[in-house]
Amino acid sequence: MRWLDQLRMRIAMLFHRRRAATRLDDELAFHLEHQVAENIAAGMKPDEARYAALRTFGNPALLREQSRAMWNWGNLESLLRDLRYSARTLRRTPAFSLMAIVVIALCIGAATSLFTIVRSVLLKPLPFRDPSQLVMVYEHFRGDWANQDSFNYNVVSPADYYDWRAQTHGFEDMAAWRWWQFNLTGERDELPEVVTAAAGTWNLFPLLGVQPAFGRTFVESEDRPDSNVVMLTWSVFERALPATLPLSAGRSILTESLAPLSESCRKISHIRMPRCRYGFPIRPSHRPNRCGTTTGMGATSSLACFPA
Amino acid sequence: MGKPSDLVQGTLDLLILKTLLPDAMHGWAIAKRIQQLSGEVLQVQQGSLYPALHRLEQQGWIKAKWAESETGRQAKFYSLTASGRAQLEKETASWNRLSAAINMIVSEA
Numbered sequence: 210m211r212w213l214d215q216l217r218m219r220i221a222m223l224f225h226r227r228r229a230a231t232r233l234d235d236e237l238a239f240h241l242e243h244q245v246a247e248n249i250a251a252g253m254k255p256d257e258a259r260y261a262a263l264r265t266f267g268n269p270a271l272l273r274e275q276s277r278a279m280w281n282w283g284n285l286e287s288l289l290r291d292l293r294y295s296a297r298t299l300r301r302t303p304a305f306s307l308m309a310i311v312v313i314a315l316c317i318g319a320a321t322s323l324f325t326i327v328r329s330v331l332l333k334p335l336p337f338r339d340p341s342q343l344v345m346v347y348e349h350f351r352g353d354w355a356n357q358d359s360f361n362y363n364v365v366s367p368a369d370y371y372d373w374r375a376q377t378h379g380f381e382d383m384a385a386w387r388w389w390q391f392n393l394t395g396e397r398d399e400l401p402e403v404v405t406a407a408a409g410t411w412n413l414f415p416l417l418g419v420q421p422a423f424g425r426t427f428v429e430s431e432d433r434p435d436s437n438v439v440m441l442t443w444s445v446f447e448r449a450l451p452a453t454l455p456l457s458a459g460r461s462i463l464t465e466s467l468a469p470l471s472e473s474c475r476k477i478s479h480i481r482m483p484r485c486r487y488g489f490p491i492r493p494s495h496r497p498n499r500c501g502t503t504t505g506m507g508a509t510s511s512l513a514c515f516p517a
Numbered sequence: 518m519g520k521p522s523d524l525v526q527g528t529l530d531l532l533i534l535k536t537l538l539p540d541a542m543h544g545w546a547i548a549k550r551i552q553q554l555s556g557e558v559l560q561v562q563q564g565s566l567y568p569a570l571h572r573l574e575q576q577g578w579i580k581a582k583w584a585e586s587e588t589g590r591q592a593k594f595y596s597l598t599a600s601g602r603a604q605l606e607k608e609t610a611s612w613n614r615l616s617a618a619i620n621m622i623v624s625e626a
Contacts, residue, residue, distance in 0.1 A: 233567075239593075240544050
């Protein structure tokens, strides 16, 4: 392939300039000798022959330049020369160059950090399926007096959510979620710890397109007040469960090992690990002081929906 | 031929490729052969020959090899590649077309 040969030659020219240059000189000298010999054979004297040959030869330096231009690293070489020259110039005035470098570094650093923040906060898409189609639906307060506050997005009552979900035409699906909190007890008499949790409807994860690392998400039959099914985040899983536990879901041994949680009586019957870590927008919701379920519908604080 | 114009450069490539068709030869022999075959009309100078040879080599139409010449010295022998042969045919065809067109115009006067 031609381009392959060309590439090979260019790379060879990168490393074997001197050898190529001497070979070029050899070639030209060979030609010159033959020209001189011919001139002598035509009857000239030796030095005359040589002069005549050199005259027809043209400018050897130009010749070499032209041949070397074929080697095609000229741009790179001139770039290197320019860089060396600029380095010398900067070294001559160190104060100025130092100032310039500091200013440029500050500007670049500021711009980079700003853009990093902007990107991670604003520009990076949510780790869900089709995040541009995701909307949050809220309730408003009725009266104008209550809507004075700049943030008048209220929690959604469960009945409203069910009605909306059943009757909507504009949304592909609706799911609800809220903040929660549990006391998680260890299996070896460890002190219980409070873990922040969230609760959602059974279709929350399928709607968001989030797959658990293993196990399954909720099913519809578990979406009732006395359900005792949880999904664990990876950090909780790594921390609270024994590391030697083989990674499988639904083991009965796990059910007994986790002592009943104090705030609510539930058993872990399935283990699922959602891998995604999404920071839900912070909106405090009041927690139930009854025995709710993981998928219980207390006052939901917001909805996540897909437009159709 | 001092500084090659576009037309001359193209035809020099054609001449070199045609000259290398029978067998491989070094730069001096190419110049001599062109001079002979054209009846001493075309005399290729080194200044245009060697850049042309290197250009052709870079484009992959000829390939070079260092070997011993007839005088015993080492010389760079050029030979035609397969793509060079194809290029030769193409350039011959275009040259024929071009010269026929110029002939038509010039001989009508």
